[in-house]
Amino acid sequence: MRVIICGAGRVGQGIARQLAKEHHDITMIDEAPDLIERVQTDLDVQGVIGNAAYPDTLRAAGADSAEMLIAVTHFDEINMVICQIADTLFSLPTKIARVRAGAYLDKANTDLFSRDGFPIDMLISPEIEVGEAILQRIKSPGAVSSIAYESGELQILGMKVDSDSPLVDTAVNQLAGLFPDLQARIIGIRHKSRIIAPRGTDQLQEGDTAYVAVSRRDTPRLYKLFNKSNEDLRRIIIVGAGNVGLHVARTMEQTSGARVRLIEASEEKADRAVSVLRQTVVINGDGLSRDILDEAGVAGSDIVIAVTDDDKTNMLIGKLAKRLGAQRAHVLVNATELVALAGDLNIDAVLDPRALSVSRILTKLRRGRIVSVQSLEDGDAEIAEGITLETSSLVGKRVDYDDLPDGVTAAAVIREGEVLFPTQNLRIEPEDHLLMFYETSQTRKVEQYFRVSSTFF
Incomplete structure (x- = not known):
């Protein structure tokens, strides 16, 4: 498929890297020559330097014959205009736009992206999607990843296999025989650097990550088999009051009785958080400061979630939080090359908006x-x-x-x-x-x- 990606930032590069693996014909547009040079060097893509909202730039990128356009520049309005031009002038079949501002995403404004509005076939909002992923993981505290289907009646959980788990050296097709009433099924295994869809005789080994489909009713039993805790997370610390942090804190206020504390280094962002949150304690300070983490109660926290704008800062916060006594640390990381370091830093889970x-x-x-x-x-x-x-x-x-x-x-x-x-x-x-x-x-x-x-x- 011929795909045009407008915006060669972190999200655009991440999307291009994955689509290039599938051998799609990709052209990237960005006004920054250094970014275009980088993606042409690092990825199997073509590059066009220019403003993607200009018809001539889209034409140079092959909009006349492209089948999909993905607009992920830093500005919502530009992404929306790009899709409008791609539809009006080029009749481009599938148009996807990143839209971050809550004012556009509000349910009251859904007509904006209807047949008579902006011709956008799919909206993506990485910040909201990361926030929802965090909330899902809070509901599944013992898992390293969690995906819900059928209103939560079915879950796919990523479970670490520790040495004390009774499932070590167990073939996946023996699970039903050993636990006949357990509505669960091992569907994937990550062993070291390789992930496989298992055959019936494949066995779980210490250090593996097992992907397990499980019914909501049997989730507590599954946690016991992996020797993981399923207790509700009641003491939550969020570091970073951007769109992700605010979304998680606001949702937790509405749906949970958990005690949430939010740390933000920017005074302006901290003031904004205070104005929109009602029950969350907002602390203006550096999340890498031990004094600030102590003030937030890190030693007694169930989970610390680091979602600042800087990957390295998030990873260091996660490492420091675990050292100071936090039970779990989840961190936001955009850079692929940093994800592999999470285990070495004792970080429990990495949140990847690109994925x-x-x-x-x-x-x-x-x-x-x-x-x-x-x-x-x-x-x-x-x-x-x-x-x-x-x-x-x-x-x-x-x-x-x-x-x-x-x-x-x-x-x-x-x-x-x-x-x-x-x-x-x-x-x-x-x-x-x-x-x-x-x-x-x-x-x-x-x-x-x-x-x-x-x-x-």
Whole structure:
């Protein structure tokens, strides 16, 4: 697919890096020559220097023949105008824009992006998406990652396998036999630097990360099997009062009885936080200061969430917070090269806004009736939710561990609102919502499962 990305900043580069892995034909536009030079050198993309809101610049980037445009400059209004020009002058089929300002995203203003408004097919807001990811992880305190489906009735949890877990050296297909009433299924394993969709005889090892599909009812039992705590997080410290920090604090005030404290170095941002928050204690100070962290109560905190504008600062805050007694530390990191350091710094989880944006965009790129995609492990694996058509090759067949090709694992079936886990007795029916975990080398195979067969016509 021919894709134009407008804006070569961190988000734009992250999206380009992932799409380039899939061999899409990518052109990036930015006014900064040094950024264009960098992406042309580091990524397999073409570059155009210029203002992406100018028709001549879009034309030079190939808007006449492009199939998708992604506008992720630093300015909402420019992103919106770019999409309007791409639609009016070039009839570009799919237009995606990053929009950050809450005034545009308010539900009362949804008509702004309707058929009669700005012709934008998908809005992405990395800050809001990161905030929602944080809130989901707060609900799943023992997991390193958490994705919810079917209003939370089904969860995909990333669980660290420690030496004291009873699941060490256990084959994944033995889980149902050992715990017959447990509605859970291991669907992916990260072992050292490699992630796989397991076959039935693959075993969990100490140090692995296991991706597990589990029903809401059985989540507490699953935590016990991994020797993880499932206690509610009641003492929360957020460092950084930007869009992410404010979104999390405001939502926690509305939905939780947790005690939240917010640290912000900028006096202006701290004053703004005080004006919009009602129950959160706002502290104006440096999150890297031990005195400030002590004032916030870091030693007795359940989790410290570092979401400042600086990756390195976030990682150091996470490291310091754990040293001072915080139970958990989650940090926001944009730079891919820093993510690998999180384990060395005793940081429990890294929040990657690029990966969240890429996941939403991939939904538009995937063929067939795929309604959602989640990118995992820096793009090495994905979880897709698709709808099986009558002509799907899966209809009437089993989807247990060894029924699918190498690199693909079925996670669960959602049928008329009921969550079903694959067994030897479960067979796929038309209109099932099927969740699949797969290594990205198997993307085209998974797409085929959800496409209309040529014999249908």
